[in-house]
Amino acid sequence: MKFRERFEPHLLSPLGAHLNAELCRRAWDEDRSTEARLNVEFERAIEWLSRKGKRKNMNRRVGTSYRLKHDVEGYFRELGIRVYIPNGVFLMAAHSLGFRLEKYEARYGGIWDCWNAYLNISSKRLAA
Numbered sequence: 475m476k477f478r479e480r481f482e483p484h485l486l487s488p489l490g491a492h493l494n495a496e497l498c499r500r501a502w503d504e505d506r507s508t509e510a511r512l513n514v515e516f517e518r519a520i521e522w523l524s525r526k527g528k529r530k531n532m533n534r535r536v537g538t539s540y541r542l543k544h545d546v547e548g549y550f551r552e553l554g555i556r557v558y559i560p561n562g563v564f565l566m567a568a569h570s571l572g573f574r575l576e577k578y579e580a581r582y583g584g585i586w587d588c589w590n591a592y593l594n595i596s597s598k599r600l601a602a
Contacts (some may be wrong), residue, residue: 480566487501488562489562489589490561491590492537499558501562501580507560515584516567519564520567522545526595527598538591539575539592540590546564547559576593579592
C-alpha cells in the first residue's frame with residue numbers, strides 16, 4: 475500500500491499531522507516525494523523509534539515531533555549517515571509503531587493546522 479493511501483485517512487502527510495482532510499489532501503497534492511524516498515526516511519525513523527519505549531502519558535518535556543525528528547537525524551549523523559527525516563514521515567513511523575499522537579495546533583504560513591505532535595515516547599533508551 476502506498477504511503478498516501480496508508481496515512482492520509484489518519485490525517486498524516488509528509489508535512490506532518492493535519493486538522494482536517496482538506497488540509498491533508500492539499501499537503502499530499504503538493505508533495506513531490508517519491509515512494510522510494512519516503513520508504514527510506516520511514517525506515518530510518520522506525521529504526522530510531524524502535525529503540526524508544528512508550529509511556530502512559532504524553533511526554534511534552536522532550537518537545538514535539540519536529541524536535542524529535544532532529545534527534546533521529548542526529549543519531550544517524552553520528553553513525554556517518556546523512557539523512558533528512560520530514561516531520562510527517564516521523565509521525566507516520568510513530569503511528570505505525572503504536573505511539574499515540576497529540577496534535578499541536580499552530581499557524582503555518584497563515585493557515586491554522588497541526589504539523590507537529592507530542593508523543594507518548596519515553597525519554598529512556600531501550601536496551602539494544
